[in-house]
Amino acid sequence: MQKVVSPEHLFFEAPREQVFITGSEAVREAVRRANVDMAISYPITPQSESMHLVGDIFKEGYIREYFRGENEFAVMSAVAGASMGGVRVFTATGGPGTLRAFELFSTWSGARLPIVCAFMTRGVNSPLTIQPDTIEMSYLLDTGMIMLHAENAQDLYDYLLKAFPIAEQTEVHIPVGVFADGFFVTHTRENVKVAPVDIKLPPYNAYSAPVPVMDMENVPFRQMRDPFVMKSNYVSYAAHASWQQEVMAAAERARPSISSYLGGLLEVENADADILIITSGTAVSIAREAVAQAKQEGLNVGLVKIKCIRPFPTEEIRALTKNAKAVIVPEFNRVGWLAKEIKSIIPDNDKVVGAPRVFGGMTMPTQSILAEIRRCQA
Secondary structure (H helix, E strand, O other): OOEEOOHHHHHHHOOOEEEEEEHHHHHHHHHHOOOOOEEEEOOOOOOHHHHHHHHHHHHOOOOOEEEEOOOHHHHHHHHHHHHHOOOOEEEEEOOHHHHHOHHHHHHHHHOOOOOEEEEEEOOOOOOOOOOOOOHHHHHHOOOOOEEEEEOOHHHHHHHHHHHHHHHOOOOOOOOEEEEEEOOOOOOOEEEEEEOOOOEEOOOOOHHHOOOOOOOOOOOOOOOOOOOHHHOOOHHHHHHHHHHHHHHHHHHHHOHHHHHHHHOOOEEEEOOOOOEEEEEOOHHHHHHHHHHHHHHHOOOOEEEEEEOEEEOOOHHHHHHHHOOOOEEEOOEOOOOOHHHHHHHOOOOOHHHEEOOOEOOOOOOOOHHHHHHHHHHHHO
16 A cells, blocks of 8 residues: 655655666556556567566556557557547657657657656667667657667656656646666666655645646547648747747646756766766766767866757857867767757857767777877866
């Protein structure tokens, strides 16, 4: 029997037990305490194990409903329907699964659905690979969802739990994607501090939503009073344009709660250094070790961990990079989407080094980051 407690108590006040688990098991432990009404799944590597484990806790009574869809597109459609019906819903996907279901993510945002989805990222480019890669994140940047990027299993557990109250605020009410680098996080076992299993988040109050919930208490309704998509006139254009702006504004309104629950949209070490490494996800762990090795060589390097990709910590990064001589951005993808983001927001962006960049499942040796540090120091 679980007791409902406030998010603040669950996140910050409740005692925590340290357990030695994988990232996939961290997903299970977060969902176990999230008071989820429904979970819908479809298997794809490296996400399959996490939703299998979520199915196990459904059997134990921690989730009210659980089933598998026909494919990823069907799952994300069913998730949308469940959320429209006023239930707290969770799912997960990754890689080609993300792409197969892609149309639904912007639909979630446009319908103002507070869905929480875990993305276990992996390569999608040809030749086919199941190895770690974050390229799918670049495709999702402008779908309207909030995007949190976990460095490790502890982040994955924390971010997933915190995603629900962030998404469900009336002034926000858009989906949250919690991203973790496949295999590096999902299949690695590490120490994770978890809250007691006998407490859980408050239930989702669907009647706090900024759009009407579709249930037996409300008269059935259409999503729009008029089918704007069928019209070519000023009203149609204005309706679509204003609604897209409102979705973006909702993400901006989430900043205070994201900052409060996550301790800021980013985390900084040695902010005054001439050389800054700015990165997210697993690359943070590798960069942290590279910074330690650089310090042994007498090199002064700072580290910025970005926790939240959408909304992006634009002003914070502008302020941090103002006096830096070089900004190094290591990434686990081919296109360098994070370096592009950073270059787009700072005036003197020629000092941004979009390297090292590895993809297709390759590891990132600390020496590759050290080489960039030494080159920038010279």
